[in-house]
Amino acid sequence: MDLTIPRVLWWQFVVGAVLAAALWGVFGTVVGYSALLGSLIAVIPNAFLGLRIMAPPRDPGALKQAAWIGEIGKLGLTVLFFTLVFTQVTPLSAAALFAGFIVTQLVTFSGLLMRHGQEQETDNSNGS
Numbered sequence: 001m002d003l004t005i006p007r008v009l010w011w012q013f014v015v016g017a018v019l020a021a022a023l024w025g026v027f028g029t030v031v032g033y034s035a036l037l038g039s040l041i042a043v044i045p046n047a048f049l050g051l052r053i054m055a056p057p058r059d060p061g062a063l064k065q066a067a068w069i070g071e072i073g074k075l076g077l078t079v080l081f082f083t084l085v086f087t088q089v090t091p092l093s094a095a096a097l098f099a100g101f102i103v104t105q106l107v108t109f110s111g112l113l114m115r116h117g118q119e120q121e122t123d124n125s126n127g128s
Helices: 004-027 029-054 062-088 094-106 108-121
Strands: none
Touching: 004 029, 004 094, 004 108, 029 062, 029 094, 094 108
């Protein structure tokens, strides 16, 4: 079983929490929870997409359909969460919110490195 998706989600959560804690300590409560909310706005929709993709395919087109539904759901959840935060959370630091979101999204690129590392570890050159 490929664990790249759960690892990326875990690291997104960790990086977002560490960023929020650091900003909380330096700039105060509002900036800290704003960054945490931004991180969660990235992680939760990504988890939805990841769960859709990891579901076992029933037929050849199932993975493609799961990816489309997952991506549309991810986009919808992201819009919903940003809307809820901007309309319901006061006070709010928009800069910290977007910083948390962007930094957490950038962790996704580490998945490419994790995946590349797994491919090198499992490379089997026909037994030679």
